[in-house]
Structure formats: structure tokens, C-alpha cells
Amino acid sequence: MDDNVNGFANTSTEDLRERAVELARQRWDVRFFWKLLGLIPAAEAVAGNTDASEASVAQVSGLLYEALSSEQDPKVQEALRPVYIQYLVEHDAAPEITGETDRGA
DSSP states (O other): OOOHHHHHHTSOOOHHHHHHHHHHHHHTTTTHHHHHHHHHHHHHHHHTTTHHHHHHHHHHHHHHHHHHHHHHHHHHHHHHHHHHHHHHHHTTTTOOOOOOOOOOO
């Protein structure tokens, strides 16, 4: 991507980072943050920071584990129920009809 085409040629990388992160925060753009998390270890390796690259992988997995641990709360699970259903339906993993209606309550 050519910085000149987009008008960013004279903008510092730090300013670009701050602006992009702030915009993603305002838009609640989790996909952008997820993309960054996935790219940081590779960027560390490209920058020659192989030890930092390995540490970044550990940090990302730790952040993911921490985020998913809050999902263990039954109230959080219930709030996420529609998301689980949508995902299963999108991936054709609907349950077999057994006549049971247990929702784990």
C-alpha cells in the first residue's frame, strides 16, 4: 500500500497507530484488535525480535484465556446464548431433536 496515495506519507507511524487504535475503540472494532494481536508476533519477528515474538504469542494466548475465563460465569453464558446458537446454525451444527428442553438451568 502506497502511503502517498492515501495521504499518509508525512504521518508518523506512532500517529497512525494512535489514530487507528482510537478509531477502533470508538467503533468497538474487535476484529481490528484481533487482527493486531495476530500480527504482533510476526511483526516482532520481522523486526528481528525473535524473543519478543515468542513472548507476544504467550501474551496473546494469556489475554485470550483471560477473556474466555469470564465466559465461565453462567450469567455471561446466558447473555451469549444467541451468539452460540447463531454460530452453530451458521456451521450446520444444530442439535438433534430429542424432546429434551434442558438449558442447563
